[in-house]
Amino acid sequence: MTSLQQTIAGLVEARSDKIVATLSDLVRFPSVVKSNPKEAGPGERDCQLYLQKRLEKLGFTTDLWDPDGPALYAKYEGRPGANKGRTFEGRPNLGGTLAGIGGGRSIMLTGHIDVVPPGAIDHWATDPFDPVLKEGFLHGRGTVDMKGGVACMLMAVEILKELKVPLSGDIVFTTVVDEEIGGMGSLAMVDRGFKADAGIMTEPTGNKIAPLCHGILWGKIIIDGIGGHAELTPNAWYSSGPVDAVQLCRQMLDGIDILNRRWMFDPRKNHPLMDLPNQIIVTQMSAGEHPSSMAGRAEIIIDAQYLPSEKDEFGLGGKVKREIEEHVRHVCQADPYLRAHPARVEWILDADCAEIPADSSFIGIFQNAVETADLDPVLSGFGAHSDIGLPTGLGNTPTVNFGPGDPALSHQPNERVSVRDLIDCTKAIALAIEEWCR
Structure with missing residues (x-):
């Protein structure tokens, strides 16, 4: 491990409380997606506004917009992500770009902020939208799927900025809505023009690199x-x-x-x-x-x-x-x-689905970063669906899944993620950005 890598890893450990606090803030927004998009409350928008402020404080140029569902469907009918009847009034996507000094490879960090309904409240030991830290785990709806990953990718960038790590390549940061109901938010994000030389989608994988989804x-x-x-x-x-x-x-x-x-x-x-x-x-x-x-x-x-x-x-x-x-x-x-x-x-x-070749240059660098973070670099498949096919196929951004938490806890009552997973994920992403974008 180089001295810079040691410094990055050490600061991630020192900022563990802020990682947990960031995820707690995100969980408090009840950004529940609905089958009828017109029934969605303000939680999705409020969550995106929170993230936009954090990004702009870091120097990102941001774009917050309500996608035009009918127009997207007309443009992409019969193609991945095009779902009839989805509308987005008051349900914005968020994208941002942090420019590098030039000449380097860019990376996109992407995830969704919509969550499924919590279900019967009496099945929960805690309020699903009032995060509770207990015995090394943060409890709440979305801690695993997938606000935990969004918190990690945000904190990875914040830590690199705090250390003033010089990066040649751009960092693109996107958070979308509507993933849990078909993926049209990601289609809108790619259609908007957000792309990079490689991407990490922070779906929960137990901190394993998953270049493949169903x-x-x-x-x-x-x-x-x-x-x-x-x-x-x-x-x-x-x-x-x-x-x-x-x-x-x-x-x-x-x-x-x-x-x-x-x-x-x-x-x-x-x-x-x-x-x-x-x-x-x-x-x-x-x-x-x-x-x-x-x-x-x-x-x-x-x-x-x-x-x-x-x-x-x-x-x-x-x-x-x-x-x-x-x-x-x-x-x-x-x-x-x-x-x-x-x-x-x-x-x-x-x-749709996608697979990134195991011998691609980004996979190799990401495996190095994961191993440096004391995680297992062995590749794994993501058994559920994720949106990696849209940036990979339509956006020409080869994207892998990698995020904190046990994916089996997704959509369950008493959803929870370990603080250790959050720290390790943040560390691996920060190290990957430093090596890929240097």
Whole structure:
């Protein structure tokens, strides 16, 4: 470790209280994203205004703007990040640039400040928006996903500025909204022109470098039965009914299990950096109209994963959609009723994915920085979706995931991140910026 690296690492340790205080400030903003964007409160804007003031104090030139959702959708329809119906009035994105002295490589630090709703408050031991430091962990909604990472990337820059570390390359800093509902905030950020020679997205990875994330498909499998009295002897079910949509659901769920078992051993569905093969996960179900009536209709909501190698010509999951649709048709062929009245799939969301080559120059430098921070430099896959595909693909900014906290705690009640993780993440990012942008 050089003397400068030692100085950077030492100051990060000395500023641990400020790192925690910064994250606490961010958590106090209830920046909850909503399915209906018009129901969003002021929390997203207030959080961005706070960050803007911190950036401007450091010398950043900033840009705070409400994206034009309909215009973006019209421009990028059918492409990654373009989601119909998203609006952003009063829900701004924030971008800023801190100019280097010139001649060096630039870096983009990026993350989202929107969080999912906290859910049932009685499942929380603390107020989700009143951060509590307890036994080395900061508790609160967004501490892991992903205000913890945003706090780290901000503090990494502040510490480099405090030390007056000379950097040749620019630092680009962006925080977006709407990530938790499809990623249109990141699309707006890239469309605005924010880019760099490399990027770090501080999604929670347990402080492991993740140059790969999954693509995600949300779909609705709709099954139409025939309603009827649940307690009376039915007519021949194949003629006038009733036909129990719940029973048909069981057959469809069995069919999904079969496809998942097939994917376990399919090399196209596995990646050496991923812990698990691609899966189709049933996340929601609804069926039935009345307690004494057989269900006349059922819906199964699925969350399906795909890898960058499976992307279609638009950079999305069209090939995997068709694979799932074909399997649903095969399941229907096994049942006389479904053969005549097949289930159908409606697609709700297609969130893209990306992979940065492990031998890229930035990966090597970032691994050096992580190792200098006494962290494991071994690469890992990010099993969930993140927005790295948008700056990587559309913005020509090869971007990796790296952030504090156990990703399994994302979206859970009693979400919490360790102070040690925050310190180590801040240290690794600061060291990476110094080496990459020098």
